[in-house]
Every structure is written in structure tokens, then in C-alpha cells.
Amino acid sequence: QSALTQPASVSGSPGQSITISCSGTNDDIGDYKYVSWYQQHPGKAPKLMIYEVSNRPSGVSDRFSGSKSGNTASLTISGLQAEDEADYFCSSYTSKNTPSYVFGTGTTVSVL
Amino acid sequence: ELRLLESGGGLVQPGGSLRLSCAASGFIFSNYAMTWVRQAPGKGLEWVSAISGSGATTYYADSVEGRFTISRDNPQNTLHLQMNSLSGEDTAVYYCAKAQGPGPYYYNGMDVWGQGTTVTVSS
Numbered sequence: 682q683s684a685l686t687q688p689a690s691v692s693g694s695p696g697q698s699i700t701i702s703c704s705g706t707n708d709d710i711g712d713y714k715y716v717s718w719y720q721q722h723p724g725k726a727p728k729l730m731i732y733e734v735s736n737r738p739s740g741v742s743d744r745f746s747g748s749k750s751g752n753t754a755s756l757t758i759s760g761l762q763a764e765d766e767a768d769y770f771c772s773s774y775t776s777k778n779t780p781s782y783v784f785g786t787g788t789t790v791s792v793l
Numbered sequence: 794e795l796r797l798l799e800s801g802g803g804l805v806q807p808g809g810s811l812r813l814s815c816a817a818s819g820f821i822f823s824n825y826a827m828t829w830v831r832q833a834p835g836k837g838l839e840w841v842s843a844i845s846g847s848g849a850t851t852y853y854a855d856s857v858e859g860r861f862t863i864s865r866d867n868p869q870n871t872l873h874l875q876m877n878s879l880s881g882e883d884t885a886v887y888y889c890a891k892a893q894g895p896g897p898y899y900y901n902g903m904d905v906w907g908q909g910t911t912v913t914v915s916s
Contacts, residue, residue, distance in 0.1 A: 717893075729903060731902075736902075779852075779853075781855075782843065782899070784830075784838040784839065
């Protein structure tokens with residue numbers, strides 16, 4: 682299973698908005714609504730931020746939003762805060778070869 | 794409080810075996826699919842295996858198919874991962890995670906994660 686493609690790093694100033702892209706194919710993002718996003722701080726377990734493309738779990742700030750267009754999913758963080766500095770991973774169901782699950786390569790978000 | 798607690802990690806020689814466990818609490822364990830995800834040192838997340846709530850259906854990444862076996866003991870609220878023929882590429886922190894919603898599907902997001910258990914394969 683090939684990983685989804687994310688930019689290695691994205692940065693922004695406090696209060697700004699940033700968007701992280703996640704590029705896949707017709708076998709994953711393009712054909713299914715099962716795209717999730719996870720936040721991971723150093724030494725900690727991942728945390729679910731978005732599921733099924735654009736749904737936020739209870740307790741996740743509404744500054745986080747997700748969307749999808751074609752084979753690319755996106756996570757937007759509005760009103761960037763210092764606590765948002767972390768690694769972010771997208772993920773998707775995939776039907777390529779054996780149906781399974783694939784994560785993105787990961788993006789490090791820096792708050793300047 | 795929803796909680797997952799992994800155990801069983803450690804140092805193992807190449808070619809060896811290890812069995813990981815994940816104790817669940819705070820939710821109806823049998824209602825949710827469960828997943829193992831690993832993270833090699835300094836690397837990203839890698840999906841390893843998943844199992845339906847009943848345990849009847851299992852799924853594996855190509856990298857572990859035939860070597861790893863996922864199972865669950867619903868009365869004991871415990872998830873397992875039997876790992877055989879281990880190599881250095883299996884060195885990672887292994888996380889267990891719960892599916893976001895009830896039902897047979899593991900791929901609609903994972904909303905509860907354990908703290909992880911470290912597996913090191915080295916001679």
C-alpha cells in the first residue's frame with residue numbers, strides 16, 4: 682500500500698490560516714469518503730481531528746476543517762495557535778490491491 | 794473514561810516472535826472494530842492490521858501478511874497481535890486504536906488510541 686502524499690512542512694503565524702494537502706488516487710481519496718486526519722505531538726499518540734472527510738469528533742476545535750476535491754483531501758487550520766504545532770497525518774480507505782488503509786507521509790506544522 | 798492500554802513490547806532477536814496485547818475499558822468493546830498502527834523511529838504512521846467487532850473478519854497490510862495475526866477476546870475486552878518472523882523493519886512503537894463509530898468498519902477514523910508499546914528487533 683503506497684502512502685498518500687503530503688507536504689513535509691507547513692508554517693504560519695499565530696492567527697493565520699494554513700491548509701495541508703493530501704494527494705491520493707482514484708483507488709483511495711478519489712473514490713471514498715473515508716478520509717481522516719490525525720494530529721500528533723512529539724512522544725504522544727495520534728489524535729483524531731477529522732473523520733469521513735469533514736466531520737469533527739466531539740471536543741475538537743472548530744478551527745479545524747476538512748474537505749476533498751477529486752483525489753486530494755485538505756485540512757485547514759484557522760486562527761493558528763501555538764498548540765497547533767505538531768505533525769499531521771491524513772489517511773484513507775484504499776481498494777488498491779488488497780482493500781486496506783493507508784496513511785499520508787505526514788506534515789510538520791510550525792507556528793512562527 | 795475510554796481507555797486503551799498496550800503491553801507486550803520489548804527486545805526480540807531477528808526471526809523471533811512477540812505477542813502484543815491491548816486492554817480496553819470504558820466502552821462496549823465488541824461493538825467496535827479495532828486496529829493496530831505502528832510508527833518506526835522518526836517515521837510516519839503505518840497501518841498494520843484491523844479486526845471487526847465480532848472478530849470474524851481480519852485485515853492485514855501487505856508488509857505483515859502471513860507473519861502477523863490479529864485476534865480479540867471480547868469477554869476479556871482485549872485485543873492481541875501475534876508477531877512472528879520479526880525483522881528490523883518491524884521495529885516501531887505499536888499503537889492499538891478503536892474505530893470511531895460502532896459497526897464492522899475499521900476505516901471510518903480511529904478516535905481512541907493507546908499510549909503505544911515499543912518493539913525492538915535486534916541481535
